[in-house]
Amino acid sequence: MRALISREAGGPETLRLEQIPDPVAGPGQLAISIKACGVNFPDLLMIQDLYQVKAARPFSPGAEIAGFVSAVGEGVGDFVVGDRVIGRCGVGGMAEGIALDASKCTRIPGTMPFPDAAAFQFAYETSYYALVTRGRLKSDETVLVLGASGGVGVAATQVAKALGARVIAAVSSEEKLAFARIHGADDGLIYPASISQPPDSRELSRALKAAVGAAGADVIVDPVCGALAEPALRCIAERGRYLILGFTAGIAALPMNLPLLKSCDILGINWRTFTMSQPEENHSNRETLLQMYSRGKISPVITATFPLKRGGEAIARLKDRGAMGKIVVTN
Ligand SMILES: NC(=O)c1ccc[n+]([C@@H]2O[C@H](COP(=O)([O-])OP(=O)(O)OC[C@H]3O[C@@H](n4cnc5c(N)ncnc54)[C@H](OP(=O)(O)O)[C@@H]3O)[C@@H](O)[C@H]2O)c1
Numbered sequence: 001m002r003a004l005i006s007r008e009a010g011g012p013e014t015l016r017l018e019q020i021p022d023p024v025a026g027p028g029q030l031a032i033s034i035k036a037c038g039v040n041f042p043d044l045l046m047i048q049d050l051y052q053v054k055a056a057r058p059f060s061p062g063a064e065i066a067g068f069v070s071a072v073g074e075g076v077g078d079f080v081v082g083d084r085v086i087g088r089c090g091v092g093g094m095a096e097g098i099a100l101d102a103s104k105c106t107r108i109p110g111t112m113p114f115p116d117a118a119a120f121q122f123a124y125e126t127s128y129y130a131l132v133t134r135g136r137l138k139s140d141e142t143v144l145v146l147g148a149s150g151g152v153g154v155a156a157t158q159v160a161k162a163l164g165a166r167v168i169a170a171v172s173s174e175e176k177l178a179f180a181r182i183h184g185a186d187d188g189l190i191y192p193a194s195i196s197q198p199p200d201s202r203e204l205s206r207a208l209k210a211a212v213g214a215a216g217a218d219v220i221v222d223p224v225c226g227a228l229a230e231p232a233l234r235c236i237a238e239r240g241r242y243l244i245l246g247f248t249a250g251i252a253a254l255p256m257n258l259p260l261l262k263s264c265d266i267l268g269i270n271w272r273t274f275t276m277s278q279p280e281e282n283h284s285n286r287e288t289l290l291q292m293y294s295r296g297k298i299s300p301v302i303t304a305t306f307p308l309k310r311g312g313e314a315i316a317r318l319k320d321r322g323a324m325g326k327i328v329v330t331n
Contacts, residue, residue: 001019001021001023001097002020002096002308003060003094003095004017005017005018005060006046006058006060009048010048011048011316011319012047012313012319014047014312015047015094015311015315020095023099024071024099025073028073028102028103029073029100030071030072030099030101030102031070031071032065032067032068032070032087033068033070034065034066034095034097035114035118035331036114036117036305036328037062037311038064038093038119038121038123038326039062039311039315039323039327039329040063040064040123040151041223041246046059047061053272055090055091060093061091061311062089062092062095065086065089065098065100066087066117066118067087067114068081068083068084069081069082069083073102076102079102079105079107084108084114084117085107085108086105086108086117086120088104088121090272093118094308094329106283106286106290109290109293111294115300115302115328116299116302119302119328122151122152122271123152124158124289124298125275125286126155126271127156127159127160128288129271129282129285130245131143131156131159131243133274134241134267135219135221135243135267138218139163140164140165142167142212142213142216142218143156143160143165143166143217143221144221144232145168145180146220146221146222146228147170147171147222148167148169148185149169149171149177150248150324151323151325152221152246153169153180153221154183154325156223157185158183158297161184161186162292165218167184168186168187168188168189168211169181169185170189170190172190172191172321173190174190176190176324177190179324183325187211193321195227195228197230201230204228205234208231208232212235216238217232217236217237219241220236221245222243222245223245224249226250227249227250227252228249228252229244229252230254230255237262237264238264239264241267242267243269244268244269301324302328303323305328306327311329314329
């Protein structure tokens with residue numbers, strides 16, 4: 001089968017399409033014929049050896065896939081050949097097939113297209129875990145989503161809206177704000193693509209406070225961080241929850257007096273470790289999300305698809321800050 005392979009640390013241009021052996025389902029595993037693979041920011045970090053998790057080379061990027069079960073390993077009773085599944089693989093998704101533990105796979109509704117299925121797990125399960133499991137979101141609350149036009153940003157917006165919250169989108173351009181509004185944001189603002197500390201950060205803080213309203217944001221979803229984090233934290237409500245999801249703009253240092261002044265919680269969200277330590281709870285979140293999908297409450301917004309041989313270009317879109325919604329690589 002064909003796979004996009006990383007043999008050395010570097011950008012998307014270092015990936016090569018190669019012929020590798022077909023996957024074999026070991027005990028407890030499924031062999032899956034991959035039809036689609038969701039692209040996520042960690043793919044970009046993984047190939048550069050910049051992610052907190054390192055993969056042994058050679059490897060294929062791609063952390064979430066959808067496809068058909070092509071073989072069932074010994075001891076697997078829940079799946080049969082031909083089942084349509086999604087799987088959380090970490091790496092290996094940008095290939096024509098994969099062998100994956102059955103415990104990391106879930107059958108998908110017959111009506112769900114493979115690209116939607118492949119774009120579902122990372123963004124929606126992370127968002128639901130952040131907003132609901134950790135963020136204790138209530139239906140009448142205000143949620144500020146930073147980077148709201150990105151993969152996680154759009155999913156968090158849709159999930160928060162579906163749960164009855166008011167969503168304020170913060171993004172870096174007019175085009176991204178229009179996109180965020182189309183996909184569920186009630187209101188929003190544009191932040192500078194690069195922020196210098198002060199005076200811009202004070203200005204941004206004022207703009208964020210004006211956008212979320214006098215009471216502040218009850219929940220802040222932050223997959224961006226960098227120089228946005230402190231101005232955003234300054235607009236949080238009393239007893240608000242600041243959810244740290246990622247660092248596309250870099251890691252920030254925050255003044256420790258702010259959480260005391262605001263009486264707020266700052267929560268680190270690590271969905272990957274949650275899936276390992278509490279798989280049943282994550283499975284239950286997934287079932288809830290799939291029901292929301294079936295009822296039309298949430299739906300992946302796929303703005304581009306690339307064939308496997310151009311998977312590097314798909315990852316490069318995220319590097320250039322040029323992606324909106326989700327990008328999917330298809331076979
Ligand atoms: N904690 C977890 O469990 C978990 C799970 C999944 C993903 N994540 C993290 O969530 C973050 C977002 O992932 P994603 O797949 O949604 O990425 P994405 O689609 O590329 O969205 C990231 C957003 O970050 C903003 N951004 C600001 N500065 C940037 C820069 N220098 N380069 C690229 N983007 C920049 C962009 O919006 P603007 O242009 O509007 O600023 C962009 O839309 C990543 O850090 C990822 O590792 C965390």
